[in-house]
Amino acid sequence: MLDYIRKLQDNIYLAEIPLKGNPLKAINIYIIKTDDKNMIIDTGFNTEEILDYTKAFIKDLDLDLDKTELFLTHLHSDHTGLANFYDDLGVKIRVSSVDEQILEESMEKEDPHWVLTQELGHMQGLDIDGLDIEDHPGFKFRPRKKFNFTPANPGDHIQVGDFNFEVVDLSGHTPGMVGLYDKEKSTLFCGDHILGKITPNIQFWNYEVGDSLGTYLKNLEKVRDLNIKHLYSSHRFLIDDVAERVEELKAHHQKRLDEAVNAMTKKDCTVRDITKSLQWDISAKNWDEFPKSQKWFAAGEAHAHVEHLRALGICDFYKDDDGVLYYYLTDKK
Numbered sequence: 001m002l003d004y005i006r007k008l009q010d011n012i013y014l015a016e017i018p019l020k021g022n023p024l025k026a027i028n029i030y031i032i033k034t035d036d037k038n039m040i041i042d043t044g045f046n047t048e049e050i051l052d053y054t055k056a057f058i059k060d061l062d063l064d065l066d067k068t069e070l071f072l073t074h075l076h077s078d079h080t081g082l083a084n085f086y087d088d089l090g091v092k093i094r095v096s097s098v099d100e101q102i103l104e105e106s107m108e109k110e111d112p113h114w115v116l117t118q119e120l121g122h123m124q125g126l127d128i129d130g131l132d133i134e135d136h137p138g139f140k141f142r143p144r145k146k147f148n149f150t151p152a153n154p155g156d157h158i159q160v161g162d163f164n165f166e167v168v169d170l171s172g173h174t175p176g177m178v179g180l181y182d183k184e185k186s187t188l189f190c191g192d193h194i195l196g197k198i199t200p201n202i203q204f205w206n207y208e209v210g211d212s213l214g215t216y217l218k219n220l221e222k223v224r225d226l227n228i229k230h231l232y233s234s235h236r237f238l239i240d241d242v243a244e245r246v247e248e249l250k251a252h253h254q255k256r257l258d259e260a261v262n263a264m265t266k267k268d269c270t271v272r273d274i275t276k277s278l279q280w281d282i283s284a285k286n287w288d289e290f291p292k293s294q295k296w297f298a299a300g301e302a303h304a305h306v307e308h309l310r311a312l313g314i315c316d317f318y319k320d321d322d323g324v325l326y327y328y329l330t331d332k333k
């Protein structure tokens with residue numbers, strides 16, 4: 001077997017593919033290989049290098065693509081970037097309707113998703129950072145054209161060999177992230193819902209999706225209460241103790257919420273102000289040194305935290321004449 005492929009249990013393989021220059025370091029692509037059907041979970045970015053890795057693992061594991069399906073846990077480009085490669089070969093692609101809709105709206109720079117991302121940047125106070133959508137990794141490595149798909153929505157069942165998967169709602173990290181859970185085999189493919197070492201990025205999407213951190217925390221507890229022996233995450237090492245990791249992730253977000261409240265006790269804050277006041281696990285010494293690509297994510301994450309506080313009634317916002325949002329603690333006013 002190739003050195004980046006490991007067999008994890010009967011019929012399940014992991015191909016760990018490097019994501020060069022990205023803080024995520026690598027993506028874990030899972031392959032379920034059975035006599036009658038195979039399933040590949042996620043794709044990696046749309047780059048030549050990852051395409052070469054992909055072709056190599058397909059050959060090495062001797063996967064017959066005529067009996068292979070691709071399952072996309074969520075819309076992010078490190079999970080969907082090569083969807084067109086599989087689609088062109090006639091592979092059936094499953095993706096949740098919610099994330100598929102956003103993907104369809106993010107093909108071109110002028111499409112609603114990227115227009116909204118730029119509007120949010122303005123509302124968050126990021127104009128002075130001179131960010132361009134071209135710096136956004138989600139934009140850079142996106143799939144370039146629409147692909148055929150079959151919806152995979154919470155509650156659906158998918159059979160792969162002896163695996164009887166239920167599609168489970170893991171929204172939070174994206175509005176439509178889904179996992180594959182086999183109750184009898186206590187196995188969950190969880191996408192980016194729970195990761196080892198790093199904390200999944202929780203973004204503010206828009207006011208229709210609303211409190212994405214609240215949704216995420218609720219789905220963390222849901223997964224903690226499932227019976228899971230094998231948790232297969234999309235990045236970094238595999239987690240043994242799911243309940244312990246869930247508690248660590250909850251504590252991480254609580255600390256950030258406290259930091260955001262603290263910042264608002266001093267003055268009314270833009271999302272950019274809140275972002276700068278949070279602690280980030282990144283080598284950059286200060287906000288000016290943050291890579292532009294990461295400023296998008298950091299501000300989106302800070303925004304998700306203040307919106308969670310707003311959902312709890314702890315803060316609210318007003319808009320200045322320019323449309324920039326200012327958040328303040330409600331008990332102060």
Ligand SMILES: [Zn+2]
Pocket residue numbers: 074076079173192
């Ligand atoms: Zn992701």
